[in-house]
Amino acid sequence: MATETVENYIKAIYVLCRESPSGEAGVVRLAQEVDVTKGTATSMIKRLAKLKLVKAPRYSGITLTTMGKKVALDVLRRHRIIETFLVSTLNLDWADVHEEAERLEHALSPRTLDRLDEFLGRPSTDPHGDPIPSASGKVSELRGKALSAYIKGAKVEIVRILDQDRAFLKFVAQSGLKPGVCVTVQALSPEGDSITLQVKRGQSVTLSSSAAAKILARLQ
């Protein structure tokens, strides 16, 4: 089995590859993500390559091998099932569960994970709207577009928040923008670089475009 550290690097590489248009991860971003120096990240990447989990040509981008992807989706599945449990069963705060799951994801056996999944009713997304990979390693990442991509008057349902940052999540929850909530695009201001949403009758929220880009929604 991959060590806890290895799992963390692989998961981070997976997420970075998703995010980047080139589909490759970079050393500096990876180092930031796992909170080590870039030298440390470089040496770990060499080890991951030896373990056949990544491909990393010298001075070039990092990508996961098929095996690496499998490990990443496995960790992600554990992470998201745990988050779901912490929120829906133990009533922990939406914004706090990421950190906790970050540790617990490495300590669950397959059997216990499956029992937990069963207990939760086999959920398809976690509390942030992130899709939960299946036990066989399949995941449907595509659901919804960024709030900033909709036109004025659009009635949409929030489906996913693409950010684990506690402060951001607190703000999102405060604004009543959790997944499942329906909102209307009230105004778009390219000059002001912002978007205004009507959450409920009489309650509206203004977000910067960069914030709106991290909130996915779908029509109706």
Add this chain to the structure above:
Amino acid sequence: MATETVENYIKAIYVLCRESPSGEAGVVRLAQEVDVTKGTATSMIKRLAKLKLVKAPRYSGITLTTMGKKVALDVLRRHRIIETFLVSTLNLDWADVHEEAERLEHALSPRTLDRLDEFLGRPSTDPHGDPIPSASGKVSELRGKALSAYIKGAKVEIVRILDQDRAFLKFVAQSGLKPGVCVTVQALSPEGDSITLQVKRGQSVTLSSSAAAKILARLQ
């Protein structure tokens, strides 16, 4: 915070001290318990002493400091609450949960532990009858005497199994001797070194004295 390895050593030392009549742990037994060589255990003990978690005079017995005891009870609390959850909520097998808790016990934050404890209704013992230390670090170890200590005809209730070994736990469960069950001492055979119990009307079980010594019960 103490590292996972440190927590495991401290917990093992606590348990060994409980078990031994002298109240002290030995290096060889400790090494067995945490599954390392005795040389490794010795060097770890030196580190634990530097951390002020144990007292360990050279060539003599190991004891926990007040701080060490606090750490041990904290880990034990986490371990037992997790075992309770795994059995009573996720329906995992009585005999399997020890291993699982052995890993999870190091990954729970105090807040999550408390929520879990609350969710479970603040249980006072785990599925094996082991007492759960309070959040403030108090525990009542004394409850019941070994089955082998009762006289013929005694009607007793099983309260605790002093062994985490899977095979033994499977056997105990098979025999219907889980905590909470009431049995009658049917026969004692000092020659045969065994004890026979009536579990239900018509169903009886014979145990060796050494097995019976690991099962605690109380009158009535």
Add this chain to the structure above:
DNA sequence: TTCAAAAGTTTGACGACTCAAACTTTGTTG
């Protein structure tokens, strides 16, 4: 009392993970 076996310690070495700091390559940009 003696002395072997058991208990405990020391030594030298290793793998995993990390850092700081010096270094090399790559990609812009004037």
Add this chain to the structure above:
DNA sequence: CAACAAAGTTTGAGTCGTCAAACTTTTGAA
């Protein structure tokens, strides 16, 4: 194109946790 910043790599060193094997101390039988 030159040169410079950003990205990536290398080097040397340190901590943690571990082993095997040689060593020392304690202890309990003969």
